[in-house]
Amino acid sequence: MNTYLKVARYHLVNRVQYTLLPLGWLAFAFAVCVVIFTIVDPSTKNGHVGALASIFFIFLALGVQSVVQLLPFGFALGLSRRTYYLGTVLLVTGLSVTYGLLITIMQEIERATGGWGGHLSFFRVPYILNGAWYLTWLTAFMGLLFFFLLGMWCGLIYRRWNLIGVFGFAATVITVALAGALSITWTHTWSGFDHFFRALSATGLTGMIAALALVLLTGGAGTMRRVTV
Amino acid sequence: MRNETTVLDDGTPLFLQIGAQLADDIADGTLAEGDRVPSSNEFAAFYRINPATAAKGINVLIDDGLLEKRRGIGMFVASGARERLLAERRQRFAQQYIEPMLAEAKRLDMDVELLVSLLHDTSKRNGDGDR
Amino acid sequence: MTPTISVTQLGRTYKDHAALADVTLDIAPNAITGLLGRNGAGKSTLMRIIAAQEFASSGTVRVLGEDPMENDRILRRITFVREDQIFPDFKVRHVIRAASWFHPNWSEELAQTLLADFELPPNRPMKKLSRGMRSAVGIVIGLAARAEVTLLDEPYAGLDAVARQIFYDRLLADYVEHPRTVLLSTHLIDEVADLLEHVVMIDHGRILIDAPADTVRGQAATIGGPADAVERFVAGRPILHRRTMASVSSVVVGGGLLDQDYRQARDLHLTVQPLSLQELIVHTSETTTEARKSA
Numbered sequence: 001m002n003t004y005l006k007v008a009r010y011h012l013v014n015r016v017q018y019t020l021l022p023l024g025w026l027a028f029a030f031a032v033c034v035v036i037f038t039i040v041d042p043s044t045k046n047g048h049v050g051a052l053a054s055i056f057f058i059f060l061a062l063g064v065q066s067v068v069q070l071l072p073f074g075f076a077l078g079l080s081r082r083t084y085y086l087g088t089v090l091l092v093t094g095l096s097v098t099y100g101l102l103i104t105i106m107q108e109i110e111r112a113t114g115g116w117g118g119h120l121s122f123f124r125v126p127y128i129l130n131g132a133w134y135l136t137w138l139t140a141f142m143g144l145l146f147f148f149l150l151g152m153w154c155g156l157i158y159r160r161w162n163l164i165g166v167f168g169f170a171a172t173v174i175t176v177a178l179a180g181a182l183s184i185t186w187t188h189t190w191s192g193f194d195h196f197f198r199a200l201s202a203t204g205l206t207g208m209i210a211a212l213a214l215v216l217l218t219g220g221a222g223t224m225r226r227v228t229v
Numbered sequence: 230m231r232n233e234t235t236v237l238d239d240g241t242p243l244f245l246q247i248g249a250q251l252a253d254d255i256a257d258g259t260l261a262e263g264d265r266v267p268s269s270n271e272f273a274a275f276y277r278i279n280p281a282t283a284a285k286g287i288n289v290l291i292d293d294g295l296l297e298k299r300r301g302i303g304m305f306v307a308s309g310a311r312e313r314l315l316a317e318r319r320q321r322f323a324q325q326y327i328e329p330m331l332a333e334a335k336r337l338d339m340d341v342e343l344l345v346s347l348l349h350d351t352s353k354r355n356g357d358g359d360r
Numbered sequence: 361m362t363p364t365i366s367v368t369q370l371g372r373t374y375k376d377h378a379a380l381a382d383v384t385l386d387i388a389p390n391a392i393t394g395l396l397g398r399n400g401a402g403k404s405t406l407m408r409i410i411a412a413q414e415f416a417s418s419g420t421v422r423v424l425g426e427d428p429m430e431n432d433r434i435l436r437r438i439t440f441v442r443e444d445q446i447f448p449d450f451k452v453r454h455v456i457r458a459a460s461w462f463h464p465n466w467s468e469e470l471a472q473t474l475l476a477d478f479e480l481p482p483n484r485p486m487k488k489l490s491r492g493m494r495s496a497v498g499i500v501i502g503l504a505a506r507a508e509v510t511l512l513d514e515p516y517a518g519l520d521a522v523a524r525q526i527f528y529d530r531l532l533a534d535y536v537e538h539p540r541t542v543l544l545s546t547h548l549i550d551e552v553a554d555l556l557e558h559v560v561m562i563d564h565g566r567i568l569i570d571a572p573a574d575t576v577r578g579q580a581a582t583i584g585g586p587a588d589a590v591e592r593f594v595a596g597r598p599i600l601h602r603r604t605m606a607s608v609s610s611v612v613v614g615g616g617l618l619d620q621d622y623r624q625a626r627d628l629h630l631t632v633q634p635l636s637l638q639e640l641i642v643h644t645s646e647t648t649t650e651a652r653k654s655a
Contacts, residue, residue: 279556
C-alpha cells in the first residue's frame with residue numbers, strides 16, 4: 001500500500017476523531033435546531049441558522065490535532081516530514097470531498113422538504129451555500145479544506161514557536177489585513193473594493209478561498225520543513 | 230555451568246571468562262570428549278551476554294584445540310582435550326600456588342622437608358575429616 | 361566493512377550551549393553498541409539527529425550509506441525508541457497496529473508475545489497508561505519492528521527492575537535470532553554492561569571513549585593496602601586516582617593488569633579490585649570535569 005495511503009490510514013486508526021465526532025456534532029446541532037424550530041413558531045420566513053459553521057471549526061480543530069497530537073508518533077513510524085504532510089493533505093482532501101457531499105445531499109433534502117417541514121435553513125447558507133448542488137459541493141469542499149489547512153499551519157507554528165508563535169502569526173495576519181484596509185482607504189478605492197465583492201459570485205468567492213487555501217498549503221509546508229518534536 | 234549466584238569478575242575480559250568457564254567444565258569432566266557444546270547464541274541467551282562475546286570465548290578454545298567445529302552440527306569437545314587441559318593447568322598450578330608457597334615457607338623459615346611433612350599431615354587430616 | 365551509522369564532525373548548538381561538538385563516530389553493523397554518558401551529555405541529541413528527527417548544526421550523518429534526513433527509503437529501515445515519546449490518543453492495540461504498517465520486518469508474533477510479557481492491556485488508551493507502561497509500548501514497537509537499525513534512547517524510563525530485565529532478555533534473544541545494528545543509550549551502565557559489544561562514551565557533547573567493550577572493561581583497577589606496598593606496586597603505571605588515609609592508600613591504576621600483576625599484588629598483600637564498566641565511565645567523566653575546571 002502506498003505510503004501516503006498508510007499515513008491517511010494512520011490518522012483514521014482512531015475512527016472516532018475523524019468520523020464519529022464531526023458527524024455526531026453535526027447530528028446533534030441539527031437535532032437541536034429541529035427541536036427549537038418545532039417549539040418556536042416558525043412564522044419567521046427566514047429560518048437561517050449559522051450552526052453549519054461548527055463543522056468548519058471542527059475541521060480547524062482536526063487540523064491542529066493532526067500536528068499537535070499525531071505528528072510526534074508519525075516521526076516514530078519513520079515518516080519524513082514531507083510524506084506526513086502530503087499524506088495528511090491527501091486524507092483531508094478525501095474527508096472534505098466526503099463531508100462536502102454529505103452537506104450537498106442534506107441541502108437537497110432540505111430544499112425538497114421545504115426546510116424539514118419547518119422552514120429550517122440548516123444546510124443552506126445564504127450566498128455561499130445556496131446554489132446548484134455541484135457548486136455547494138465545491139464550496140463546502142474548499143471551505144473544509146481551508147479550515148483544516150489553517151489548523152494544520154497553526155499546529156505547526158505552535159510546534160516550532162509555541163504559543164508566542166501562534167499569537168505572532170495571528171498578529172501578522174491582522175496587521176496585513178489592516179495594512180490592506182489602510183492602503184485601500186488612502187487610495188480611495190473602497191468603492192471599487194465594494195463593487196468587486198458585490199459582483200463576486202459564489203463561485204468567485206470559492207476561487208478566492210481556494211487561493212487562500214493554496215497559501216496555507218505552501219505556508220504550512222514551509223513551516224513543516226524544520227519542525228521537530 | 231555458571232549459575233545465577235556466580236558473579237562475573239570484572240577484571241578479565243568477558244570472553245576469556247566464558248572460555249575459562251568452558252575449560253573448567255572440560256577439566257572436571259562435566260563436559261566429556263565428544264560432548265556437544267552449546268552454541269554461542271545459546272551461551273549468550275543463558276548468560277545474558279552479547280553473542281559476539283560468547284563466540285569469541287568459544288573461538289579461544291577452538292584455537293587452543295580444546296573444541297572442534299563440525300560443520301552443520303555444532304561445536305564439540307575435542308579428543309584428548311581434558312588431558313591437554315589438565316597438563317597445562319598443573320603447570321599453572323605450580324606457578325600460581327607452589328612458587329608463592331615456597332616463597333612464604335622460606336619467609337617462615339621452613340625447609341622443603343618440613344613443608345612436605347606439613348603437606349602430608351594436612352592431607353591426612355582433610356581426608357579423615359567429615360564430609 | 362562499511363559502518364551502518366557514520367557521523368562526521370557533527371555539531372549541534374543551541375542558543376546558549378553546544379549539545380554536541382565535533383562528534384565523529386562509526387557504528388559497526390550487526391552489533392550492540394552502548395552509548396553511555398551522564399544525563400545531559402548529548403546522547404539523546406545524537407540519537408535524534410541520527411534518526412533525522414533533529415537537525416544538525418554542522419557535520420554529516422550517514423545511515424546505511426545515505427543521509428537519513430527526509431529520506432523515506434532509509435527511514436523505513438530505522439526504528440527509534442525515545443524515552444519521551446508522545447503517543448496519539450489511541451488505544452494500545454491501535455498504536456501497535458499502526459506501527460505494523462510502517463516497518464517492513466515487523467513481527468506480529470513477537471509484538472503479541474511482548475505485550476503479554478509486559479502485561480500491557482491492549483484496549484487501554486495510551487493516555488491512561490503509567491509512564492513505565494508507555495515505555496514498554498515503545499519497547500514492544502522497537503523490538504517487533506526488527507529494523508536493520510534499531511536506536512534505543514533510554515527506552516526503559518519508568519520501568520521497574522523486573523521489567524527492565526525482561527527488556528534486556530527479549531532484546532538479546534531476538535537480536536540473536538535476527539541480528540541487527542543496535543545502538544542503546546543508557547545511564548544504567550551496570551545493567552547492560554554484559555550485553556554490549558562496543559562502548560561509546562559521550563560527555564558534554566564530546567566523545568571520550570569509543571572502543572570494544574572488552575578493551576574498556578578491566579582497563580583500570582583499584583589497588584589497596586599499606587601505603588608503601590601500594591606505591592611499590594603502582595610505580596611506573598599510569599595513576600588515575602589516589603586516596604590516602606593514615607598509612608593505608610587506595611590507588612586506581614590504568615593500563616590493564618596481567619596475571620603476573622595479580623600475583624605480584626598478592627605477594628605484596630594488596631587487594632586488587634578491577635573497575636567495572638560503570639565505575640570506569642564515572643571515573644572518566646569526573647577526571648574530564650576536573651580537567652575542564654582547571655583549564
